[in-house]
Amino acid sequence: MTTIDIPPTIDLTPVRPRPTGFLQDTVSIAGRALRAVPKDLSAVIPPVLIAFFFFIVNIATLKGLTQGSIAGFDYTAFEMPTAILLGVTGVSRAPALVLDVQDGYLDRLLLTPVRRLSILVGHMVADVVVAAVLTLPILIVGFILGVRFESGPLGVLVFIALAAFWSLAFAAFGYAIALKTGNPAAVQSSFLLFFPFLFLTSSYVPREQLTPWLQHVAAWNPVTYILEGLRSLAMVGWNASDIGQAALAIALVAVLSFAMCFKALDGRVKQK
């Protein structure tokens, strides 16, 4: 007969579960998502490197051309928001949520009394923090290259907040796909959605320099207004119209993407 070493009797301290609030659940889930970021640097470093690459190359390619043709134009400040949106767009914990589905860990969470909405919102809170942090290295490079914010230090904070909330609004598409499909490849492909957003707009030259048909398309592209709001903070100062339009553009995208991801969440977590 097999002999095994069974540990002596252990008396477990009796504890009782207590109701938790939405905030506590969200903070718990966000904490877990944030702790996972350093263990999964491959999800955040490449986008920042790509952003750096395009930032430097675009400045080297177009700075002379644009500054030569537009008096007083600071192309580095103009291009910095494009680089930052490139760096923070699509960065989210949505692929990690897919892995939770695949590993069965989402079921482990669903077996607890955690509020279902907190599972999603906790990930999103983490995304906002990560996106805000990812803007910093590009901002620092911009400062080193001579960019100065006309709106001052508070403008820098608003700039970071707008970039982070845009990142979140776009990430919600990824969460919708993650929760709907449970497929990591599908989530990764959601970044492709960003290409028309990023390139059919004033990413590289001012809107008035675009060809007429592209100007028309850019006028319907929310990223145009986000870029113009961010640029305004750096190059103009406090222009309520520009900042308001940027915030409205983010809000409109968020309404659509959040509606999709909340619907997908409901489909994933409800007792079917």
Add this chain to the structure above:
Amino acid sequence: MTQPTTTPSGGSGPDHAHDDDGSVAISARGLSRTFDETTAVDGLDLTVARGEIYGFLGPNGAGKSTTVRILCTLLAPTAGRATVAGHDVVTEPNAVRSRIGVALQEIALDPKQTGTELLRLQGRLYGLHKSEIEVRLRELAELVDLGAALDRPIDTYSGGMKRRLDLAAALVHNPDVLFLDEPTTGLDPASRLRVWEEVRRLNEHLGMTIFMTTQYLEEADELADRVGIIDGGRLVAEGTPDDLKRSVGQDVIVVRIDGDADQAADAIRRVPGVDAVEPRHDELIVSVGQGASTIGPVAVALADTSVVLRDLTLRTPTLDDVYLQLTGNRISGGDAARFDPSDTTSDDPTHARQPDDHADAMEALR
């Protein structure tokens, strides 16, 4: 088809318990679940008393995991009603979730977290205070024997360690009812014995009600106060392991032959003392009251037929014999499996109990 006449009443069973007097931990009435055209659970009636270890036994695809997922609030029933710890699984899911611990068949862990991180998060989601979580962490680490490994990422754990951590995660909040869905599937024999010991300890020391699905006959026999046997989504028998086995007969003679099984079965049925004969492929399972005195006449009866007797074995009945008598299949045989959308693993049926031989009948006849 449920056969209530074959459902012995268990000595520790809650036959007279009522849902509303606090003595019932789990109750299901007419519980059903269909997936498209497939019925995974079909009108299940179930009562598990508080403090009981209930073994839910059946082959792959019988509906065990679907039942567990309904009782744990992950799935909604398509018909019927169930309460766990006094709360309805559909209308009061959060009250149920606060009172249950669950270790699903598929280990549900985040491989990137350390064991400690995972258990701490579990504690927070159940509203435990930080000091309580730290105390529980130390106790659970000792209980599941993970020690320093708790500070390592889970993806470095062996299968047995993951299974034990999964159990610890189910116990963080000291649940009233613990669901274990095939808790020892894939474990080596030593780890299996350790899990059994932990299950017994939780039940005896904390009075925890344990609902355990298994396809291992020995596991149900060793651990469960009562066993429910499920087949095709229906409960086909229920009782203590001893009562269930006694329903088959005092002894079982296994006859292996070459030739016409029906002819052999007819001959054996005429032998005095034979209660039932169940043909199965080249075997006949003969239920008898007194095996030692009946095995000789059985051999003589077969000698008068045209079949070739290959061997005779006398042994005590097993839960597999109960299942065979009720369904015509063996839990330990591959042909008993049916589709169950919640059963996502294919388990090795050869882990089924090897019955205790009383004697080798061929040897006795020499």
